[in-house]
Amino acid sequence: MLSATALHKSFGSKTVLDNVSISGIQPGEIVAVIGPSGGGKSTLLRALALVDLPDSGTVTVGDNSFQFPGPGPDREKSPWPGITLVFQQLFLWPHLTVRENLELPLKSVAPQERIKAIIDVLERFHIRDLADRYPNQLSIGQRQLAAIARSVALKPKYLLLDEITSALDVEHVQNVLRQIKALAGSGTAIVLVTHMLGFAQRAASQIIFMESGKIVEHGGVDLLLDPRTDRLRSFLSLIDSATTVARGEIEIQKVLESGFVAGAVMSELRQGNIPSADEAVYIDQKWLVDGLRARISEVDFLWISKLAGSKADEVAGLACSILKDLQKTPQAGKMVTDLFLAMWPVASPYLKNRLLWRLVENPDVAEDLHEEMVEFVFSEWEAFRNFNLGFYGPAQTALANVVSRLGDAREPEHKRWLYLCSIPEVVDDPDIARALIESSGALDVPHVREISARLLERFWPDEHTKPRRVVMKDAEHSPRFVARAVLNSLAAGNCLEGEVADILNRTPFVDSLRQCVEVDEVRGWILPELDKRLDPRSQGLLLSLLKNYCRDGETAKHLRRQWETAEPLLRAHLLCRILDDQSISMEWHEKLFAFVLDHSQEFVAVSRLFMGSPENAVAGAKERFLNPSYPASKKWVNLCRVALVSSDVEAAHEYMVAVAGSTEDEFIGRVASELDRRFLTQKSSMAE
Amino acid sequence: MSVFDIFVKYRVELLLGLGTTLKLCLIIWLVGILLGVLLGVASVRWKHAIGIPMKFISFILAGIPVLVFLFWMHYPLQSYLHLIVDPFYTAAATLAIVNTLLVAELMKNTLAEFPQQFVTSAIVCGLSPYETFRRIQFPIIFRQVLPQLLVIQITMLQSTLFASLISVDEIFRIAQRINSQIYRPVEVYTALAILFLVICLPLHGLAYWLKVRFTRNLSER
Numbered sequence: 001m002l003s004a005t006a007l008h009k010s011f012g013s014k015t016v017l018d019n020v021s022i023s024g025i026q027p028g029e030i031v032a033v034i035g036p037s038g039g040g041k042s043t044l045l046r047a048l049a050l051v052d053l054p055d056s057g058t059v060t061v062g063d064n065s066f067q068f069p070g071p072g073p074d075r076e077k078s079p080w081p082g083i084t085l086v087f088q089q090l091f092l093w094p095h096l097t098v099r100e101n102l103e104l105p106l107k108s109v110a111p112q113e114r115i116k117a118i119i120d121v122l123e124r125f126h127i128r129d130l131a132d133r134y135p136n137q138l139s140i141g142q143r144q145l146a147a148i149a150r151s152v153a154l155k156p157k158y159l160l161l162d163e164i165t166s167a168l169d170v171e172h173v174q175n176v177l178r179q180i181k182a183l184a185g186s187g188t189a190i191v192l193v194t195h196m197l198g199f200a201q202r203a204a205s206q207i208i209f210m211e212s213g214k215i216v217e218h219g220g221v222d223l224l225l226d227p228r229t230d231r232l233r234s235f236l237s238l239i240d241s242a243t244t245v246a247r248g249e250i251e252i253q254k255v256l257e258s259g260f261v262a263g264a265v266m267s268e269l270r271q272g273n274i275p276s277a278d279e280a281v282y283i284d285q286k287w288l289v290d291g292l293r294a295r296i297s298e299v300d301f302l303w304i305s306k307l308a309g310s311k312a313d314e315v316a317g318l319a320c321s322i323l324k325d326l327q328k329t330p331q332a333g334k335m336v337t338d339l340f341l342a343m344w345p346v347a348s349p350y351l352k353n354r355l356l357w358r359l360v361e362n363p364d365v366a367e368d369l370h371e372e373m374v375e376f377v378f379s380e381w382e383a384f385r386n387f388n389l390g391f392y393g394p395a396q397t398a399l400a401n402v403v404s405r406l407g408d409a410r411e412p413e414h415k416r417w418l419y420l421c422s423i424p425e426v427v428d429d430p431d432i433a434r435a436l437i438e439s440s441g442a443l444d445v446p447h448v449r450e451i452s453a454r455l456l457e458r459f460w461p462d463e464h465t466k467p468r469r470v471v472m473k474d475a476e477h478s479p480r481f482v483a484r485a486v487l488n489s490l491a492a493g494n495c496l497e498g499e500v501a502d503i504l505n506r507t508p509f510v511d512s513l514r515q516c517v518e519v520d521e522v523r524g525w526i527l528p529e530l531d532k533r534l535d536p537r538s539q540g541l542l543l544s545l546l547k548n549y550c551r552d553g554e555t556a557k558h559l560r561r562q563w564e565t566a567e568p569l570l571r572a573h574l575l576c577r578i579l580d581d582q583s584i585s586m587e588w589h590e591k592l593f594a595f596v597l598d599h600s601q602e603f604v605a606v607s608r609l610f611m612g613s614p615e616n617a618v619a620g621a622k623e624r625f626l627n628p629s630y631p632a633s634k635k636w637v638n639l640c641r642v643a644l645v646s647s648d649v650e651a652a653h654e655y656m657v658a659v660a661g662s663t664e665d666e667f668i669g670r671v672a673s674e675l676d677r678r679f680l681t682q683k684s685s686m687a688e
Numbered sequence: 689m690s691v692f693d694i695f696v697k698y699r700v701e702l703l704l705g706l707g708t709t710l711k712l713c714l715i716i717w718l719v720g721i722l723l724g725v726l727l728g729v730a731s732v733r734w735k736h737a738i739g740i741p742m743k744f745i746s747f748i749l750a751g752i753p754v755l756v757f758l759f760w761m762h763y764p765l766q767s768y769l770h771l772i773v774d775p776f777y778t779a780a781a782t783l784a785i786v787n788t789l790l791v792a793e794l795m796k797n798t799l800a801e802f803p804q805q806f807v808t809s810a811i812v813c814g815l816s817p818y819e820t821f822r823r824i825q826f827p828i829i830f831r832q833v834l835p836q837l838l839v840i841q842i843t844m845l846q847s848t849l850f851a852s853l854i855s856v857d858e859i860f861r862i863a864q865r866i867n868s869q870i871y872r873p874v875e876v877y878t879a880l881a882i883l884f885l886v887i888c889l890p891l892h893g894l895a896y897w898l899k900v901r902f903t904r905n906l907s908e909r
Contacts, residue, residue, distance in 0.1 A: 049812055051811060078811070078814065080811055080812050080814045081812065082814075083812075084813060085812045087808075087809065089805060091805045091809035092809075093806055093809070093810075093824055094828070095827050095828055095831060104815070104819075105815060107819070150813065151812075151813075154814065
C-alpha cells in the first residue's frame with residue numbers, strides 16, 4: 001500500500017504541497033493526478049518516490065513509513081526500486097545505450113534472466129531496434145518509451161509516472177496504456193501525472209485533481225464528466241476534448257444510472273421472457289446485473305426461480321447472480337438459500353461454481369456442505385478456474401480484487417477460503433500468489449489454514465515449480481435480449497430524453513439497438529413516436545434507430561415531410577437520415593446544404609455528438625470523404641464537418657481549396673468553395 | 689651549423705635536458721592530478737572548510753604569473769625559511785601546486801555542474817551509492833573532465849620551461865647553453881621547438897583520440 005499523510009513542502013515562501021493526503025493506493029490500482037501546471041503534481045510524485053523529501057508529513061511505502069521532518073530512507077536499505085519513478089525529463093543515462101540503461105539496474109539478476117527480461121520489455125515497448133542507440137540518438141518520444149521500459153523492467157511494486165506520454169503519438173500512447181494496465185494487472189500500484197485526460201480516463205480507477213499544492217478533488221474517473229467543484233469544471237472546460245475523451249463506459253453508466261436499461265430488462269424478465277445462454281452472459285455483467293439486483297424484491301422470487309430451473313447453465317447462473325442481494329434480506333434470505341441448496345446436488349460444475357459463491361455467503365450452511373464445496377473446488381479445479389478468471393475480470397484488477405476481499409473485514413469469514421482458492425489462477429505473478437497464500441495461512445479463519453496448505457502442496461510442490469496462468473477467452477455473449485428490452489420499452493412510450501438520450505445515441509450499444517429493429521416496427525411505433533415527441537435529442541435517438549430503413553420510399557418521404565416543420569437541432573439529426581436515401585434529388589441536396597450554411601451551430605453540435613473531439617471528427621470526416629464505399633450522397637456532409645468542426649482553420653482552408661481544385665463532381669466542388677468562402681478564407685487570412 | 693647538426697652534435701646534452709624536463713613533468717602531472725582530484729572532490733564535499741579557502745588561494749595565484757611565483761618560491765621563501773632546496777624540486781613543487789589548483793578547480797566546477805538528475809534516476813532504479821558512482825557519476829565526469837585535463841597537462845609541460853630560470857637543467861636551459869656556445873639562436877630554438885613538437889604532438893594526438901573515444905556529444909535533440 002502506498003499512502004501519504006499531511007504532506008507539506010515549500011520552496012522559500014511558495015508552498016508547493018499543502019497538507020496533501022492520499023489514502024492507501026492498493027496493488028493493481030492506477031491513480032491519475034491531473035491539474036494545471038505548477039499545481040504540485042510532480043512535487044507530489046517526487047515526494048511519494050522519496051527523492052524530494054517533504055518538509056513534513058508521512059509517506060508510507062508498503063510496510064515502511066517515513067516521517068518528516070526526518071532523514072528519509074537509507075540508500076543501503078532503500079525502498080527503491082520497489083517504488084520507482086519515471087521523471088518527466090526522463091533522465092536516461094546519456095553515456096549508456098538504451099540496452100545498457102535497462103541492463104544496469106538489473107545487475108543483480110542472473111545474466112540469462114536479465115537478457116530475457118530486457119528483450120521482453122524492449123519488445124513490449126517496440127524499441128528493440130533502438131536498443132543499441134544512445135539517448136541523444138533518439139527522438140523524445142522514443143526516449144520516453146525507453147525510460148518507461150527501464151522502470152517497467154524493474155518490476156516495481158509502486159510505479160510513479162510523470163507526464164510520460166507527452167511526446168508520444170496515438171499508437172504509442174495506446175501501447176503504453178496497454179503496458180501500464182498489464183503492469184497493474186500483475187499487482188503494481190501506479191500513480192501517473194498526466195495532462196492527457198483521455199489517457200487518465202482509460203488508465204486510471206481514481207482521479208486526483210490538484211491545484212496550488214492542494215488536492216481539490218479526489219474520486220472515480222466519473223469526476224472527468226461530473227466534476228463536483230467549479231474549479232475542476234473550469235479546468236476541464238479549457239481542455240476541449242475532455243468531455244469527448246471521457247466517454248465510453250462512464251457514459252453508459254450514466255444511461256444505466258437513469259435506470260432505463262435495467263428497468264427495461266427487468267420488465268422483460270418479469271413478463272416471463274427468458275434470455276438465451278449468450279444473452280444471459282451479457283445481462284450478467286456487473287453494470288447491468290447490479291441494476292437488476294437493486295430492483296427485485298421477494299415478489300420476484302417466482303420468476304427468478306424459473307430462470308434458476310433453466311436447462312441452460314448460463315441462465316440459471318444469471319438467476320443466482322440476480323438473487324445475490326435478496327439472499328441477504330431477512331424476508332427472503334432463507335427462501336433463496338433453500339433454492340440454492342436444492343439446486344446444488346444436481347447442478348453441473350459450471351452452475352456449482354455459481355452456487356458455491358452464493359452458498360458461502362450464508363454462515364448457517366452446514367459444515368459438511370462446506371467440506372463438500374471444498375472438495376468440489378479441488379476436484380473440479382478446471383471449472384472453478386474458468387469461472388474465476390471470468391469473474392475477477394481483466395488482469396489489472398484481479399489481484400486488487402482478491403487482496404481487497406481477503407483483507408476486507410466486512411466480508412464473511414467463512415467465505416475467505418474461496419478467495420484464497422482463487423489466488424493461484426487470478427494472480428499473475430506466481431511469487432506474489434505464493435506469498436499471499438502463505439501469509440493467509442496464518443489467519444485464524446475457518447478452513448483457511450488447511451486450504452492454504454492444500455494449495456501450496458498442489459501448486460508449489462517444490463521450490464522450482466510455479467503455476468502458469470491460463471488466459472481465458474471471454475464467454476460468448478449477445479446484447480440482443482437487452483437491446484430488445486430497450487426497444488420494447490421505447491415502443492411502450494417510455495421516454496429517454498435530453499442528455500441521456502444523446503449519450504445512449506453515441507454509445508456502441510445503439511448499433512445493437514439498430515440491428516434488432518424489425519421492419520414493421522418502423523411504421524409500427526418509431527415514426528409515430530418520432531412525430532409525437534418534442535425533445536429533439538429524444539427524436540435524434542429514434543432517428544438513429546431508423547438508419548437501416550431510410551432507403552425505404554415511405555420512410556424517406558416521412559422524414560422529408562418532417563424536415564419541413566422540424567426545428568434546427570432536429571433538422572441536424574434528420575440531415576443524414578434523409579441523405580441515406582441515395583436517390584434524393586439535387587434540389588434536396590441544395591436545401592440541406594443551405595441549412596448547414598445557415599445553421600452551422602446545430603450541425604456542429606450533432607457532428608460532435610457522434611464523432612467526438614474536433615480532431616476525431618475531422619479525421620473521421622476526411623476518412624469518410626475519401627472512402628469509395630461510403631455513400632456518395634452523404635460525402636459532401638463530411639466536407640462540411642471538416643470545414644466547420646476543425647479547429648485548424650488554415651488546414652481546413654487548404655483542404656477545401658484542394659478538394660475544389662481536384663473534384664470532378666460539380667456539387668462537391670461548389671460545396672467546398674462555398675464553405676471555404678463563408679467560413680474559412682477570412683479566418684485563415686486573419687490567422688496569417 | 690644546421691638544426692640537424694645541432695641534434696647530432698649536442699644529442700647527449702639535449703637528451704639529458706629532455707630527460708630532466710620529462711622527469712619534472714611526470715612529478716607535476718602525478719602530484720597535480722592526484723592532489724587536484726582529491727582537493728576538487730573535497731572542496732565540493734566540504735565547501736566551507738576546503739572549498740572557500742581553495743577558491744581564495746586559486747584566486748590569489750591566478751593573479752600572480754607562474755614565473756613570479758616560481759622566483760618567489762626559489763628565493764624569498766627559502767631565504768625566509770633559511771632553507772636551500774634543489775631548484776629541480778623547487779620547480780617541481782611550484783608547478784605541482786599550480787597544476788593541483790588548476791585540476792582541483794576543474795574538478796570542482798565539473799562536480800558542481802554534474803546533472804544530479806542522473807544520480808536521482810540511479811537512486812530510484814535501486815542502484816547502490818557505489819554502483820551509482822562507478823557506473824554513472826565517474827564515467828560522465830571522466831568524459832567531461834578529460835579534454836580540459838589534457839589541455840592543462842600540456843600547458844604544464846610547456847610551463848616547465850620556466851624552471852630554467854631557477855637553474856634547473858631542463859631542455860630550455862640546455863638550449864640556452866648551447867646557444868651561448870655557438871651563438872646560433874634560430875637553429876637552436878628551432879631544434880628546441882622540434883623537440884617540444886615531438887613530445888607535445890603525440891600528447892595532443894592522445895588528447896584528441898581520448899576526446900573522440902570518450903567524449904561523445906551527449907546533448908539531446
